[in-house]
Amino acid sequence: MRISHHSYSTFFRQASKLIIILVALFLCLTGIVAQLASASSGDAIPEDAIRIRIIANSDKDSDQSVKNNVRDEVATFIESWGAMPSTHDEARDLINKNLPRIQRMVNDSLKEAGVSYGGKVVLAKVPFPEKTFKGSEYSAGDYEALRITLGKGEGRNWWCVLFPPLCLTAATASDDKASGAAEATAGKAANGDSDAEEPKAKFFLWEVLRKLFAFIASLFS
Known part of the structure; x- marks a missing residue:
């Protein structure tokens, strides 16, 4: 054929x-x-990371609103610094240098909100409950962080990673209580849910x- x-x-x-x-x-x-x-x-959080955590006075809507206002003001201020330094020590020095300014911002924000409680700003190793960040789990323990405690610090909190700059107003997670009980689902970030990347992917x-x-x-x- x-x-x-x-x-x-x-x-x-x-x-x-x-x-x-x-x-x-x-x-x-x-x-x-x-x-x-x-x-x-x-997106993994390295061992030498510096986190940021803002803890609300309580879970009342008014206190959560105060926390969100403080978060927005502090985030805007940090973003005004420009690029975060490339080393941990330089980043720590930069944050330490600006601690008094951040404390004044928190005080002014609380005064403007008309609340009766104050706020405390520290940069130190502080306790964190177990966290989930962009699909990875991180065990509970003491981590270096810029922590802002509002009033009694008994409400849900907002957190992310300052150094390296993995997020600020991007994906974050939140606690159920400042005592360390983990929330069943990740809390909302400044610009949306912590799961926002999954639909995009x-x-x-x-x-x-x-x-x-x-x-x-x-x-x-």
Whole structure:
């Protein structure tokens, strides 16, 4: 049986398309794996990290609102410093240098809110309950942190990582109580839920696959 030249041409065209599809699929999957690995390693909290924790007086809405106002003012002030130093000691010195200013900001914020309690600002190793940060769990213990305690410090708190600057108004977690009982779900961050990255990742993956499928379809059109 004799195979025509046209059949050979059709076979090689289809084979070429299949090779292109496999290469595109391989590159696509390689890129996704690389991005996921980079995100996982880049978001880990290192041993020499300096955290920030702002603890509300209580869980009353009014006290939580006061905490959020203090958080916003302190975050804006810290962001005005510019890039965080590249070493732990330099970052600690910078924060220490600004402690009196932060204390004054807290005092002014509480006075403006008209509350009867004060606030205490320290940079030290302070107790943290077990935390979950961007999918990774961190055991309870003493961690270096800029801690701002408002009043009795018995309410839910806001926290994130100052050094290295993994977050500030980005993904964070919160406690149920300052005593250390962990909240069942991560608390809301300044700009959204702590789970906000998961829908974005799913959307990114879907977009990549959608474009890949469109490309494959174009080869056979």
